[in-house]
Amino acid sequence: MSFQKRLQSNEFVVLAEMHTPKGVNISRLVTDARRIKGRVDAVVVPDMDNGIMRMSAMAGGVLMQQQGVETIMHVYCRDRNRMAIQGDILAAHVLGIQNLIVVHSEDMSQGDHSDAKPVYDLDEIGLIKAIGQLQKGKDLAGFDLDGEPSFITGCSIAPYADDAALAAELSVAREKVAAGARFIITPPVFDLQHFTSFLAKVKELGVPVIPTVFLLKSLAIAQYIANSEPGAHISDELIRRIRKSPDREQEGILIAGETIAALKAMTQGVLIQTLGWEHKLPAILDIAGL
Amino acid sequence: MITAERKPLEELIEYVRPFKRILLLGCNECVTVCAAGGRKEVGLLASGLHMALLKSGSTIEIREHTLERQCDPEYVEELVPMIDGVDAIMSMACGCGVQELARRFKGKPVFPAVNTKFMGASERQGVWAERCQGCGDCLLGKTGGICPIARCAKQLMNGPCGGSTGGHCEIGDDVDCAWALIWERLKELGQEERFVEIMPAKDWRPGGGSGPRKIIREDLAE
Numbered sequence: 001m002s003f004q005k006r007l008q009s010n011e012f013v014v015l016a017e018m019h020t021p022k023g024v025n026i027s028r029l030v031t032d033a034r035r036i037k038g039r040v041d042a043v044v045v046p047d048m049d050n051g052i053m054r055m056s057a058m059a060g061g062v063l064m065q066q067q068g069v070e071t072i073m074h075v076y077c078r079d080r081n082r083m084a085i086q087g088d089i090l091a092a093h094v095l096g097i098q099n100l101i102v103v104h105s106e107d108m109s110q111g112d113h114s115d116a117k118p119v120y121d122l123d124e125i126g127l128i129k130a131i132g133q134l135q136k137g138k139d140l141a142g143f144d145l146d147g148e149p150s151f152i153t154g155c156s157i158a159p160y161a162d163d164a165a166l167a168a169e170l171s172v173a174r175e176k177v178a179a180g181a182r183f184i185i186t187p188p189v190f191d192l193q194h195f196t197s198f199l200a201k202v203k204e205l206g207v208p209v210i211p212t213v214f215l216l217k218s219l220a221i222a223q224y225i226a227n228s229e230p231g232a233h234i235s236d237e238l239i240r241r242i243r244k245s246p247d248r249e250q251e252g253i254l255i256a257g258e259t260i261a262a263l264k265a266m267t268q269g270v271l272i273q274t275l276g277w278e279h280k281l282p283a284i285l286d287i288a289g290l
Numbered sequence: 291m292i293t294a295e296r297k298p299l300e301e302l303i304e305y306v307r308p309f310k311r312i313l314l315l316g317c318n319e320c321v322t323v324c325a326a327g328g329r330k331e332v333g334l335l336a337s338g339l340h341m342a343l344l345k346s347g348s349t350i351e352i353r354e355h356t357l358e359r360q361c362d363p364e365y366v367e368e369l370v371p372m373i374d375g376v377d378a379i380m381s382m383a384c385g386c387g388v389q390e391l392a393r394r395f396k397g398k399p400v401f402p403a404v405n406t407k408f409m410g411a412s413e414r415q416g417v418w419a420e421r422c423q424g425c426g427d428c429l430l431g432k433t434g435g436i437c438p439i440a441r442c443a444k445q446l447m448n449g450p451c452g453g454s455t456g457g458h459c460e461i462g463d464d465v466d467c468a469w470a471l472i473w474e475r476l477k478e479l480g481q482e483e484r485f486v487e488i489m490p491a492k493d494w495r496p497g498g499g500s501g502p503r504k505i506i507r508e509d510l511a512e
Contacts, residue, residue: 109500115493 003042003070003099004152006269007183007208013041013269014260014290015072015210016281019049020060029060032278033067039285042070042099044185044271048079051111058092065096072154073097075131078105081121082130082140089134093149101154101185102127102176125172125179128153132180154210155181157202159188161231170201177205185271188214190225191233192262199266208268213259215274215284216252219243253280257287264288291320291411292384293418294327294404296335302380303342305401306350309377313369314339314403315391316356317383324418326404327382329356335382335403360387366394373398408440426496426503432484434475439492441468447489 006013016036018029033043043064047057061071073092075085092100108118122130130140137148155176160166173184186202189195189211202209216222219242226234238255245251260270274280306312314336322328336352343350353376359365360383369391373379378399381388384406392400408420423440430437439445443461449469453460457470476485496503 107501109495114500115491115495117492117494117497117499 001041003072006041007152010268012264012267013208013210014039014285015042015044015269015271016040016278017044017046017271017273017275018060018064018278019046019276020055020057022052022054024055026055026063028278030063030067032281033064033069035279036281036285037067037069039282039290040069040272041269042072044072044101045074046103047074047076048111049074049106051078051106051108051113053111053113058088058095058097061092061097062095070099071097072099072101074103075100075127076103076105077120077122077124077127078108078118079116081119085122085127086130086134086139089131089151090145090149093151098151099154100131100151101156102131102181103156104158124155125175128155128176128179128181152182153180154183154185156185157187159229159231161229165231166198166201170205173202173205177207181207183208183210183268186211188212188232188273189259189263190214190238191235192259194233195263196266210269210271211263211267212271212273213256213263213284215256215272215277215280216242217249217275217277218252219248222252253283254287256284260284260288260290291323291409291418292386293324293407293410294321294384295407296326296331296382296404297402299335299338299342302335302401302403303339303346306339306378306380307343307348309350309399311351311353311376313353313355313372313376313379315360315369315379315381315383316354317360317381317387318356318358319361319383321383321387321404322356324412325416327384332356332382357383357387360384361390363390363394366390369395424497425492425494426498427493429489432487432489433472434479434481434484436468436471436475438468438472439497441466441471445492447492 003013018032021029045057045060045064048054057073061073064071102124104124108114108116131151131153133140134145134149135151137145139145155173157169157173160169184202184205184207186209199209222234222239222242225232226239242248242251263270272281272284314332316327316329316332318328325331332354336354339350339352357365357368360381373395378401379391380401380403381391382403388400388402409422409424410418410420413419420440422437425439438447438449442449443459444451450467454467454470457467459465459467473485476482
């Protein structure tokens with residue numbers, strides 16, 4: 001069953017994130033995709049995520065499709081104007097990509113091409129509307145399309161530091177849903193109790209909520225997130241658990257798997273982020289019982 | 291100078307219609323030079339607003355004033371005694387002046403009466419043309435004093451493109467090709483070798499690529 005149909009029929013969806021290479025060596029990407037084929041409902045392919053120049057997400061998405069893995073492709077506003085974005089969206093449909101997520105772009109200054117000229121011809125809400133307009137057979141200039149594309153389009157909520165930031169994120173997310181977003185990806189879950197109260201607020205948006213489960217690859221990463229992102233809610237207890245573990249890598253996998261298992265009863269799906277450790281996805285899914 | 295053009299009267303009427311008393315505020319700097327928002331234009335706009343509102347059966351009290359510089363807090367402070375007596379301010383300064391008013395008088399609606407256009411120079415009486423985009427890393431020393439960022443439609447660093455014909459840009463015969471101008475000027479200066487130098491992709495960070503810019507002069511900052 002497709003990602004879209006699973007969402008529509010309230011089935012739990014399992015998504016995994018896979019980055020395209022910085023270069024043309026696609027062997028790892030293809031191997032990772034084969035490993036999880038049939039075990040996840042779709043792979044989310046980011047595009048120049050964190051401002052790092054990589055092979056474009058559309059090529060990554062097509063590679064996934066060729067492996068028989070459904071794709072959800074990131075689209076964003078930093079690097080392309082409305083002409084390029086619309087052209088790519090039409091191309092994505094023709095190449096078999098049926099799912100999009102409109103995402104926030106990391107500021108150019110934070111990426112690896114900080115001297116590049118940012119575009120931002122459209123903003124996220126404008127882009128969601130543009131996708132909707134293309135689906136109705138019109139481009140942004142109002143001209144008729146010869147064949148309209150079809151997608152389910154989602155949006156995301158960025159990590160937030162405090163209640164005020166969350167309120168602002170929710171307010172923007174409400175506008176994104178009004179503009180046409182049909183599902184929402186939320187930040188990594190490290191504390192189920194905190195997530196429960198967060199989820200209640202996000203559910204008010206009226207679209208399926210898909211939280212992120214982030215693989216803590218090391219104690220250092222867990223400590224870094226705990227210290228730098230107070231909104232992530234990584235507890236001292238969680239840090240202790242990783243520190244005391246005789247196999248910290250395995251502990252991270254256990255934590256991710258257990259989190260997914262717990263979320264299964266609460267949400268419409270999960271997005272698993274492994275940031276380069278996609279080969280660990282099968283082990284995480286095993287723990288999660290998926 | 292920063293150039294500007296007055297907005298259409300219809301748009302301005304809609305801004306001021308809800309108010310009984312407004313302060314119409316000119317600026318004695320750039321917008322005076324480009325005849326968009328100086329003392330004279332304040333008077334003309336005040337008359338225009340009065341007449342247009344009278345025609346639609348309403349009236350408004352317009353207090354006219356022109357500051358030496360609206361983008362400078364020191365001069366804006368001069369408005370303090372006038373502000374309580376008005377419901378809103380309509381500024382004829384560039385966007386910098388409008389924002390300075392909004393910053394200083396938080397409880398007072400501020401409306402722009404002009405569209406700020408570009409940094410430019412006067413070509414002849416009544417004609418101003420873009421000359422600078424404030425890219426923060428001036429190239430003029432390499433391009434014969436002619437800016438390809440402000441004056442080439444494609445902002446080419448290594449022009450001209452195939453659309454350059456007879457010294458004109460493909461976007462219109464009334465637009466000079468910046469790179470044709472650069473070539474002519476470098477020839478005059480005997481610096482033709484500069485023309486064939488390949489310039490690298492531009493670093494857009496000083497031009498605002500990394501967000502709003504600020505200059506801090508440690509020797510002057512308080």
